[in-house]
Amino acid sequence: MFVLDLPEDDRSLSPHTGYTRAHWEATADGLLRAALRFATPHHALLDLPGPPSQSGVRSDGLEGFARTFLLAALRGAGAYGKDPNGFLERYTEGIDHGTRTPGRDDAESWPLIGHHGVQGQPMVESASIALGLRLTAPWTWDALTPDARDRTEEWLRGALRHAPAPNNWYLFQLTVAGFLESVGRGDAETARAIDRPLGLLDGWYQGQGWYSDGDGRAFDHYNGWALHMYPLLHAHLAEDRALLDRLGPRLEEFLDGFALLFDANGAPIHHGRSLTYRFAAGAAVALGALTGHTPLAPGTTRRLLSGALRHFLDRGALSADGILGLGWYGPHAPTVQRYSGPASPYWASKGFLGLLLPADHPVWTAPEEPAPVEGPDRALALPAPGLLVQTTASDGLVRLHNHGSCKVRPWEAERPPAEPLYGRLAYSTRTGPTSADNIPDNHIALQVRGVRSDRLRIEPLAAGPDWLASSHTPLFPPGGPVLPAARLDSLTLVRGRLELRVHRTVNIPAGTTVHHTGWAVALPPGTATETDATDGAPEVSLAGAEVTGQLLGLHGWDTSRTVRAPRGTAYGTWALVPELTGTVGEDPSGTLFAALASLTGDPGPAPLTGLAAVDVSGHTVTVRWPDGTRTVVDFGDGGADSVPTVREETA
Structure with a gap:
């Protein structure tokens, strides 16, 4: 049975969770060691155990590579390239072999990127690969041969030339284009792939720090781990002050309310799709500290991040093989979307974004403070x-x-x-x-x-x-x-x-x-x-x-x-x-x-009976509370267009 090799709890620095940066690093190393056992001989695909997604086994193998590569990249970049386990070397070899003959049905080749709905899942994974390369370019991109870099660019450009889903998928194009520009391979195509998503993002912004996930009113964790994360991380890495000033205040306002959505036991709110990504819910919290756009004290930031990580590790999110399974704690089919495959949970890698903060950053050195939920009601x-x-x-x-x-x-x-x-x-x-x-x-x-x-x-x-x-x-x-x-x-x-x-x-x-x-x-x-x-x-x-x-x-x-x-x-x-x-x-x-x-x-808890008494008159409900106050809910004249109002009264 796989067991994470974690340091002893540090209840002096982290009185609430016991976790420090060393716990995060050890968890990342353990997750990577467990997952890489399922890699193909040249590491281009990771075929994790479990039933295939609707995209097929080869796409799932790419997903396993891409999402764990993002984890390895955050771990390696946060350690300034120190990689005693050789993770980045293995992923670099995988990129070389995966891009040699894309689309071929052999042991290593990556699937080609297609339109959403027609071989579109590789577009999702291209963003993790591009972001991983951007974070670790001195140790991965620069280590590739010129031919391998050209092949990788050509494969990635497939994400720019096909139609994404009409939602956060446009940010995958932005992420790919941002990487290509960061290594001197930008052109009109990459410029369009950055400008178009940023324009859509403004249209999806609804206020109070919240974006809808595409047109409509879909609000959930994608707001944090995608719609804030990708463009703001791009702006941070590109040192684009104008874009940071434009998007950063939205993140700060978002975190002011979102920070309340973590339980004192560490759990994020159980709402919306893709919940199997689990502690990825903390990505926006770490992003706020990384970009300087956060209302949270450093000790509160670590409290939320470590609370979420420990919550899932303590409750069985890892299988006996050390693999993040599909579900919430253990396996749970109703939590899983149709598009999810064995490697899908590894978008949880985004939760490790805090590793990009240096070890002497206050998020890692300040004593933990209570979570916002541990304050007043x-x-x-x-x-x-x-x-x-x-x-x-x-x-x-x-x-x-x-x-x-x-x-x-x-x-x-x-x-x-x-x-x-x-x-x-x-x-x-x-x-x-x-x-x-x-x-x-x-x-x-x-x-x-x-x-x-x-x-x-x-x-x-x-x-x-x-x-x-x-x-x-x-x-x-x-x-x-x-x-x-x-x-x-x-x-x-x-x-x-x-x-x-x-x-x-x-x-x-x-x-x-x-x-x-x-x-x-x-x-x-x-x-x-x-x-x-x-x-x-x-x-x-x-x-x-x-x-x-x-x-x-x-x-x-x-x-x-x-x-x-x-x-x-x-x-x-x-x-x-x-x-x-x-x-x-x-x-x-x-x-x-x-x-x-x-x-x-x-x-x-005391019975509810006796905690409220009501009087109803027409379309008005008056609730009398034990402290003598009254709440009046008035639906107006009852017409089809009437809107409710609420007023508080004292006895």
């Missing part, structure tokens, strides 16, 4: 991406309420089912969404003729300091019911660990069944018991090993129950989900539903 509304961050100091838990991020492009039809990692109302650092095959957690759905609706395109409605509201069209699977002009408006307001969830129906027929679910809690199968519906919608409480989820109907709900999710979540192989059920009323202007939810890591 926070409620941070981010209207630009439509995300509401909720943290609690007592348990270090992070919840992310989603009222704006969705994986539907402007030109795409809304077609159920929704992607579980985008369509839910809320996500956290200790729970994962249930599989698409099971009941959805944190969801609001209609049920018509036995079929439940889905939440796909999410339209932000309104925002306040501690609340967000959005709207969506409830859609049913193809061939299912169609409700003309139907709409569900949803609002989340947070207060400490509590979540007030209010929903309004618009143009939905009276008598329609409405279901609302809370947090999915992973439980051992032998202790997890599904309950039947209970009249009166009493509180449902589910206590797992790390969290307790609670859901209480306040208004409009007739019954409550727990429902099993036998495919579990990334946090356990079996889970239960609390559910409330109600019925749309006769008022043609719509029906209001209100619930109180909680997810906490504190043991033995």
Whole structure:
């Protein structure tokens, strides 16, 4: 069984994680040694064990080479070329052999780069190879023969001559072109490949430090590990002060909120696609320190980075062979995208970006400081991406309420089912969404003729300091019911660990069944018991090993129950989900539903019953809290275009 050879914890310098730069270097070395056992004889491909991706075995082998080369490059560049393990020499040999006869079906040749959707995956990998070469040029590029450099350039230019996916893929072209220009091989083609992505990036910028991943409203970890990372790292390496001044403040503003999305236990928020990249989530945190555009103290930066790395190493992210497997901790199929192959998790290499900081940088020498989540309770509304961050100091838990991020492009039809990692109302650092095959957690759905609706395109409605509201069209699977002009408006307001969830129906027929679910809690199968519906919608409480989820109907709900999710979540192989059920009323202007939810890591949380009382009048919900304050959620006159408002009142 493979075991990382790590130094002893240093609890003096790093009281929170025990990790120092030496731990990062040892982890990088261990990951590389484990992966390189699967290289072809001349190291051009790494055929890691596991089922192939949709791109095929040869593309997967290139992916294994490219993504681990990026790790070797960060390790080698951070050590100023010192490479006692000979990693860079092996990768240089692999580049030489992989580019000799590209496209040939032999033991070493790299696949040619094609258009997205037609042999496009090599374009993704070309960026890692180009970036690795740029970081290590004195020890890799310069070590290649002139002929090998020409062949490598020609192969890389395939990324500039084919169509990328309409999203962060354009930054792969920028990265390739930036490398070619850095070694004196720039021309009009490379200039266009830099200017075009930067222009698109400005169009995708939505404010508050957040980019959408292409046109539309897809906000997730790609914002940090791709949309900020590639252009800003290019600007840093090129010493392009104008571009740094243009993009750097966006990164700094992003980090001000993003830093809250790391749990006290180190976990990043479990939301969005490609989560198998794991501690790559820290790439933007390291990038802020590298470029000088960060609001975080050096000790806080290391706390976040090392917390994320240790979180996954301690929880089984490495297989018995020392390989990063597909999943979150251990293998977990619902976490994996269709495009993922055995080597895909090695985009986690981006998490090692901090190694580019010299050993005497304050990020490595300053004592660790607490993570932002370990400060006071926070409620941070981010209207630009439509995300509401909720943290609690007592348990270090992070919840992310989603009222704006969705994986539907402007030109795409809304077609159920929704992607579980985008369509839910809320996500956290200790729970994962249930599989698409099971009941959805944190969801609001209609049920018509036995079929439940889905939440796909999410339209932000309104925002306040501690609340967000959005709207969506409830859609049913193809061939299912169609409700003309139907709409569900949803609002989340947070207060400490509590979540007030209010929903309004618009143009939905009276008598329609409405279901609302809370947090999915992973439980051992032998202790997890599904309950039947209970009249009166009493509180449902589910206590797992790390969290307790609670859901209480306040208004409009007739019954409550727990429902099993036998495919579990990334946090356990079996889970239960609390559910409330109600019925749309006769008022043609719509029906209001209100619930109180909680997810906490504190043991033995108090019941939700008694923590809030509600009065409903027309389209206004007034919530009375135990401290005597009142929250008034007003949906106005109930018209189809009315937008909710929230005001706080004292008794």
